[in-house]
Amino acid sequence: MTGAGSSGRILLALASVAVAFAAADTYVVVLALPDMMSTVGIAIDELQRAAPIVSGFLLGYVAMLPLIGRIADLRGRVPVLVLALLVFAVGSFLTALSYDLPSMVAGRFLQGVGGGGLVPATLALVADLYPVQRRGLPLGVVSGVQEIGSVLGPLFGAAVLAVADWRAIFAVNLAVGLVLAAGIRALAGSEAAPGRRAGRFDALGLLLLLVAVAALTVVLAQPESLRRDLTWGELFVPFTGGGRWGTPIGAIALVAVVLFLLRCLTARRPLLDLRGWGRALVEADLVGALLLAVALAGVILAFATADPEVQVFSDRGRWYLACSLVAALLFARHLSRAAAPLIPHGAMTATPAWGSLLVSFFVGASLIAALIDIPIFARTTVYPDSQLDAALVLVRFLIALPIGAVVGGYLTRTRPAGAVTAVGMALAAIGFVWMSRWDVHALDHAVATVPLVLGGLGFGLALAPVNAAALASSAEESHGLASALVVVARMVGMLVGISVLTTIGLRRYYAEQADIPPIREVCDGGSRCQEFNDLLRVAGIAQEHTVFLGAAVCAAVAGLLALVLFRSAATRGLDTAEVLRSTGG
Numbered sequence: 001m002t003g004a005g006s007s008g009r010i011l012l013a014l015a016s017v018a019v020a021f022a023a024a025d026t027y028v029v030v031l032a033l034p035d036m037m038s039t040v041g042i043a044i045d046e047l048q049r050a051a052p053i054v055s056g057f058l059l060g061y062v063a064m065l066p067l068i069g070r071i072a073d074l075r076g077r078v079p080v081l082v083l084a085l086l087v088f089a090v091g092s093f094l095t096a097l098s099y100d101l102p103s104m105v106a107g108r109f110l111q112g113v114g115g116g117g118l119v120p121a122t123l124a125l126v127a128d129l130y131p132v133q134r135r136g137l138p139l140g141v142v143s144g145v146q147e148i149g150s151v152l153g154p155l156f157g158a159a160v161l162a163v164a165d166w167r168a169i170f171a172v173n174l175a176v177g178l179v180l181a182a183g184i185r186a187l188a189g190s191e192a193a194p195g196r197r198a199g200r201f202d203a204l205g206l207l208l209l210l211v212a213v214a215a216l217t218v219v220l221a222q223p224e225s226l227r228r229d230l231t232w233g234e235l236f237v238p239f240t241g242g243g244r245w246g247t248p249i250g251a252i253a254l255v256a257v258v259l260f261l262l263r264c265l266t267a268r269r270p271l272l273d274l275r276g277w278g279r280a281l282v283e284a285d286l287v288g289a290l291l292l293a294v295a296l297a298g299v300i301l302a303f304a305t306a307d308p309e310v311q312v313f314s315d316r317g318r319w320y321l322a323c324s325l326v327a328a329l330l331f332a333r334h335l336s337r338a339a340a341p342l343i344p345h346g347a348m349t350a351t352p353a354w355g356s357l358l359v360s361f362f363v364g365a366s367l368i369a370a371l372i373d374i375p376i377f378a379r380t381t382v383y384p385d386s387q388l389d390a391a392l393v394l395v396r397f398l399i400a401l402p403i404g405a406v407v408g409g410y411l412t413r414t415r416p417a418g419a420v421t422a423v424g425m426a427l428a429a430i431g432f433v434w435m436s437r438w439d440v441h442a443l444d445h446a447v448a449t450v451p452l453v454l455g456g457l458g459f460g461l462a463l464a465p466v467n468a469a470a471l472a473s474s475a476e477e478s479h480g481l482a483s484a485l486v487v488v489a490r491m492v493g494m495l496v497g498i499s500v501l502t503t504i505g506l507r508r509y510y511a512e513q514a515d516i517p518p519i520r521e522v523c524d525g526g527s528r529c530q531e532f533n534d535l536l537r538v539a540g541i542a543q544e545h546t547v548f549l550g551a552a553v554c555a556a557v558a559g560l561l562a563l564v565l566f567r568s569a570a571t572r573g574l575d576t577a578e579v580l581r582s583t584g585g
Contacts, residue, residue, distance in 0.1 A: 007187060008129045009129075010187060011078070011125070011184065011187050011188060012122070012125055012126065012129060012138065012142070014180060014183050014184050014187065015077075015081055015118065015121070015122040015125060015142075015184065016122060016141070016142050016145040016146070017145070017180065018081070018084075018085055018118050018122070018177075018180045018184075019118045019119055019122050019142065019145065019146045019149070020145045020146055020148055020149030020152075021149060021173070021176055021177075021180075022088060022111075022114070022115030022116075022118055022119075022149070023115075023146045023147070023149030023150050023153065024149040024150065024152050024153030024156055025111065025115060025153065025173060026057070026115075026150070026153065027150055027153030027154050027157070028153045028154070028156060028157035028160075028169055029053070029054070029057070029108075029157075030154065030157075031154060031157040031158060031161060032157060032161065032166040032169055033050065033053065033054075035161075035165065035166040036050075036053060036104065036166055037049075037050045037053075039098070039099075039104075039166070040098070040099070040100050040101045040104055041100075041101075042101070049101075051304065052101065052105045053101075053104055053105060053108055054108075054304065055300060055301060055304040056105040056106075056108040056109045056112065057108040057109065057111055057112040057115075058112060058300050058304055058491070058495075059109060059112060059297055059300055059301070060091075060108070060109040060110060060111065060112025060113040060114075060116065061112035061113070061115060061116035061491065062112075062116065062296055062300055062487075062488055062491045062492070063292075063293040063294075063296045063297045063300065064112075064113045064116065064117070064289075064293060065116050065117070065119070065120060065484040065485075065487055065488050066289060066292055066293075066342060066343075066481060066484050066485060066488065067281075067284060067286070067289035067292075067293070067342070068080060068084065068113075068116065068117040068120060068121070068480075068484060069120035069121075069124070069480040069481040069482070069483055069484025069485070070284040070285070070289070070342055070343075070478075070480065070481045070484075071280050071281070071284045071480075072117075072120055072121045072124055072480030072481075072484075073124070073477055073478055073479065073480040073481055074280055074283055074284055075276075075280050077121045077122075077124055077125040077128060077480070078184060078185075078188040080117060080121040080480070081117075081118060081121045081122070081125075081181075081184050082181050082184055082185050082188075083117070083277070084113075084114045084115075084116075084117030084118045084121065085114060085118070085177045085178075085180050085181035085184070086114070086177070086178075086181050087110055087113050087114035087117070088110070088111055088113075088114025088115050088118075088173070088177045089114070089173070089174050089177030089178050089181065090110055090114075091107045091108065091109070091110030091111030091112070091113070091114055092107070092111060092170040092171070092173035092174040092177060093107070093170075093174050094106055094107030094110065094220075095107030095108055095111060095170045096167045096170035096171050096173075096174065097167075097216075097217065097220035097221050098220070099220060099222070099244075103220070107170075111173070114177070116487070119146075119483065119484070119487050120480045120481070120483035120484035120487065121480060122142055123139065123142060123467055123471070123479075123483035123486075124471075124479040124480040124482075124483050126138045126139050126142060126471075127471045127476075127479045128479075132472050132570060132571060132572070133413060133572055134413065135412075135413075135468055135471065135472075135571070136408075136409045136410065136411070136412030136413040136464055136465070136468050136571065137406070137409040137410050137412075137413060137464075138409065139409050139412070139463075139464040139467050139468055139471075140405045140406045140407070140408050140409015140410060140412070140463065140464035141405075141406055141409060143402075143405040143408075143409070143460070143463035143464055143467070144401075144402035144403070144405035144406045144409075144460070144463075145402070147398065147401040147402040147405060147460065147463075148402045150398055150401075151395060151398040151399060151401075151402070154391060156169075157169060160172065200269065201269070202263070202267050202269055202270055202271050204263060204267075205260065205263045205264065205267055205270055205271040205272075206271060208256060208259050208260040208263055209260050209271060211252075211256045212253060212256035212257045212259075212260050215249060215252045215253035215256050216253045216257070218235075218249050218253075219244050219245070219247075219249055219250050219253045220244075222236065222244070234248065235247060235248045235249040235252075236248075236249060239251075261274065283340070284342065285338060285340060285341050285342040287334060287338075288331060288334050288335065288338060288341050288342035288343075289342050291327050291328075291330050291331040291334055292327070292328075292331050292342060294323065294324070294327035295324045295325075295327040295328040295331055296324075296488065296492070297320075297324070298320040298321055298322075298323045298324025298325075298327065299320075299321070299324050299492055299495065299496075300492075300495060301316075301317075301320045302316075302317035302318075302320035302321045302324070303317070303495040303496055303498075303499045304495055342481075343478075343481065343485075344475065344477070344478055344481075346475065347474055347475045347477075347478035347481065347482070348474055348478070348481075348482065348485070350473040350474070350568070351473070351565055351568060352417075352469040352470070352472070352473035352565060352566050352567075352568055352569035353469075353470055353473040353474045353482065355469070355561065355562075355564075355565025355566060356466050356467075356469045356470035356473070356482075356486055356489075356565075356566075357470075357485055357486060357489040358489070358561055358565065359421065359462075359466055359469075359558050359561050359562045359565065359566075360466055360486045360487075360489040360490040360493065361489045361490065361492060361493035361496075362493060362554050362555070362557045362558035362561065363425070363459070363462055363466065363490055363493065363554075363555075363558045364489070364490035364491060364492070364493025364494040364497060365493040365494065365496060365497025365500075365501070365551075365554040366425075366428060366432070366459075366497065366551045366552075366554035366555040366558060367459055367490075367494065367497075368493075368494040368495075368497045368498045368501075369432070369497065369498070369501055369547050369548065369550065369551035369554075370394070370397055370432075370455055370456075370459070370551065371394065372498055372502075373501075373505075373544055373547045373548065373551075374393060374394045374397060374435070374452070375390045375391050375393060375394050376390075376544060377435070377438065377443075377541070377544045378390035378391075378393040378394075378443055380537060380540045380541060380544065381438075381440045381441070381442070381443060381537070381541065382440075382441070382443045382444055383443075393443060393452070394452075396449050396452040396453060396456070397452040397453070397455055397456040398456060399456065400452070400453045400454075400455075400456025400457045400460065401456040401457070401459055401460040402460060403456075403457065403460060404424065404456060404457035404458065404459065404460020404461045404463075405460040405461070405463045405464060406460075407457070407460070407461060408420055408424060408460055408461035408462060408463060408464045408465055409463075409464035409468075411461070411465075412464050412465045412468050412571055412572075413572065414572060415572075416566065416567075416569070416571070416572070417465035417466070417468050417469040417472075417562070417566045417569045417571040418465070418469075418562045418563045418564070418565070418566030418567055418569065419563070420461060420462070420464075420465040421461070421462045421465045421466055421469075421558070421559060421562035421563075421566065422559040422560070422562050422563045423458075423461060423559075424457070424458045424459065424460070424461025424462035424465075424559070425458060425462055425555045425556065425558045425559030425562070426458070426555075426556070426559055427454050427455070427457055427458030427461065428454070428455050428458030428459050428462075428551075428552075428555040429458075429552040429553075429555040429556045429559070430451070430454055430458075430552075431451040431452065431453075431454035431455030431458060432451075432455065432548045432549065432551045432552035432555060433548070433549065433552050434450070434451035434454070435451050435455075435544075435545075435548045436545040436546075436548040436549045436552070437545075438541075438545075439541070440537065440538070440541060458555070462558070462562075465562070465566070465571065466486060466562070467483065467486060468569070468571040469562075469566045469569035469571060470482045470483065470485075470486045471483065472569050472570050472571045473568075473569050473570070497551075497554060500550075501547045501550045501551060501554075502547065504546055504547070504550055505543040505544065505546040505547040505550070506543060507546075508542050508543050508545075508546040509539050509540060509542065509543035512538065512539035512542045512543075513536070513539045516532075516535045516536070516539065519532050
C-alpha cells in the first residue's frame with residue numbers, strides 16, 4: 001500500500017482508534033480488578049494470587065509482538081489488523097464469561113495478543129502511507145491517540161462500573177473489536193485477505209461458528225433459568241464426575257469448535273483461512289518466534305510477579321531469568337543459522353535501528369515511575385483516603401502526553417530525531433527532579449502542575465522520533481518487525497524499571513525509618529499517634545523522591561543515547577538527500 005489518499009487516512013484513523021481502545025483496556029482493569037478477583041474466589045488481600053490476571057495480559061502483549069510484527073511484513077498490515085481485532089474480541093468474550101482464574105487469564109492473554117498486535121501493524125501502516133519526510137506527524141498522531149486511550153481508560157471503566165458490573169466492560173470491548181474489524185475489512189476490500197480463494201460464501205462455516213459461540217456462551221455463563229429447567233437442565237448434568245466441559249452442552253460446544261476449525265482447514269473459501277495463516281507462521285519463522293517469546297516471557301514473569309516491597313523479582317525469578325537466558329542464547333544461535341529468520345539478516349543492523357531499542361528501553365524505565373509513583377505520592381501526602389483523587393493527579397501528566405506526541409511528530413519532520421528525543425527527555429528529567437523536591441503539601445498548590453505537564457510533554461515529544469528513527473533505519477520489508485521491537489523494548493524497560501527503582505526507593509525508606517525514634521518515645525508511651533504517623537509519611541516521601549531521581553537519571557540516559565545513536569537516522573527529507581550525497585547517489 002502506498003500513498004495517503006482519503007481511504008488510507010480513514011484506514012489509519014480506524015487503526016488508531018483500535019490502538020487507543022486496546023490501550024484503554026489496560027487501565028480499565030485496574031479499576032475492575034477487585035470485582036474480577038471476587039468473581040474467581042480471590043480475596044482482596046491476596047493480590048499476589050491475582051497477578052496472572054495482569055501478567056497474562058502483559059505476556060500476550062509483549063511475547064507475541066515480534067511474531068505479529070513479522071507477519072505484518074509478510075502478509076500485509078490490514079490482514080494483521082483485522083485478525084488482531086478478532087483475537088482481541090475473542091479474548092474479551094472469554095474474559096467477560098470467565099468463571100475461574102484459568103479462564104480469566106486465558107481471556108486476558110488473548111486480549112494482550114490482539115491488543116499488542118495492533119501497535120506494530122498501525123505504525124508500519126504509517127510507513128506505508130507516508131514518505132520519510134512526512135512520516136513524523138502521523139506517527140505522533142498515532143502515539144497521541146494511543147496515550148489518549150490511557151487517559152480515557154479509567155474514566156470509561158468508572159462510567160461502566162457505575163451502571164453495571166465488570167463484565168460489561170469486556171462486553172463493550174467485544175462489540176467495539178468486532179465493529180472495528182468489520183470496518184477495516186470493508187474499507188480495505190480484497191486487501192484484507194491477500195491470496196483469498198475465489199468461491200461462494202462459506203454458509204456452513206458460519207453456521208458452525210454460530211453454534212459454537214452459542215454453546216460456549218451457555219457453558220461459560222451457566223444461565224440459572226436453563227439450569228433449573230426440567231428439560232434444558234439435563235444439558236448441564238455431567239456424564240461422570242464434575243466440570244462444565246464434561247456435560248452434554250460442554251460436549252456440544254467442543255464438537256462445534258472442532259468442526260468449525262476443520263471446516264476452516266478444508267473449505268475452498270473459509271471464514272478464517274487457517275491454512276494461509278499457518279503458512280504465514282512458518283514463513284515468519286515460528287521456531288525463532290517461540291524462542292524469543294520464551295526469552296521475553298521469562299523476563300516478564302520474573303519482574304511482573306514480584307512483590308516490589310521486598311524484592312526486585314519474584315522468588316522464582318532466578319529460574320525465570322535462567323530460562324530466559326537459555327532461550328535467548330538458543331534464539332541468537334537460531335538467527336545465525338536460519339535461512340529466513342524472524343529478524344532478517346541486516347534488518348536492524350543500522351545504528352539508529354538497534355539504538356531505537358536501547359532508547360526505548362530507558363524511556364520505558366523512566367515513564368513507569370510517573371505512571372506508578374505519582375499517584376502513590378498523592379496517596380502518601382494529600383489524598384490518603386481517596387484513590388480516585390490520587391489517580392486524578394496523574395491525569396495532568398497524561399493529558400500533556402498526547403499533546404507532546406503530536407508536537408514531537410511535527411518537529412521530527414524538520415528536526416533531527418535525536419535532538420527532538422533529547423529535548424523531550426530533558427523536559428521529563430527536569431520534571432522528575434522538580435517532583436523530587438515536593439514536600440508534603442506540594443500538591444495543594446497549583447504550581448505542582450508544572451512538573452507534571454513538563455514530564456508529560458517530554459515523554460510525548462520522544463515517542464514519534466524514536467519510532468521514526470527505527471522505521472527510517474530498518475529495512476523497508478521489516479517495518480512491522482521494527483515497530484514491534486521498539487514496543488517490546490519499552491515494555492521490558494517498564495517492567496525492569498519499576499522493579500529496580502522501587503527497590504532502590506524502599507532502601508531509602510528503610511534507612512529513613514531506622515532513624516525514627518521508638519513509638520513509645522514519640523507518643524509518650526502510648527500507642528501510635530499522629531506525630532509518629534507524620535514521621536512515617538516523611539520516610540514515604542523520601543522513598544518517592546528517590547524513585548523520581550532515579551527516573552530522571554533514566555530519562556537523561558535515554559536523551560543522551562538518542563543524541564549519539566540517532567545521528568545518522570534519515571528521518572527528514574534533508575537527511576535523505578545528505579545521505580545520498582555522502583554515498584555518491
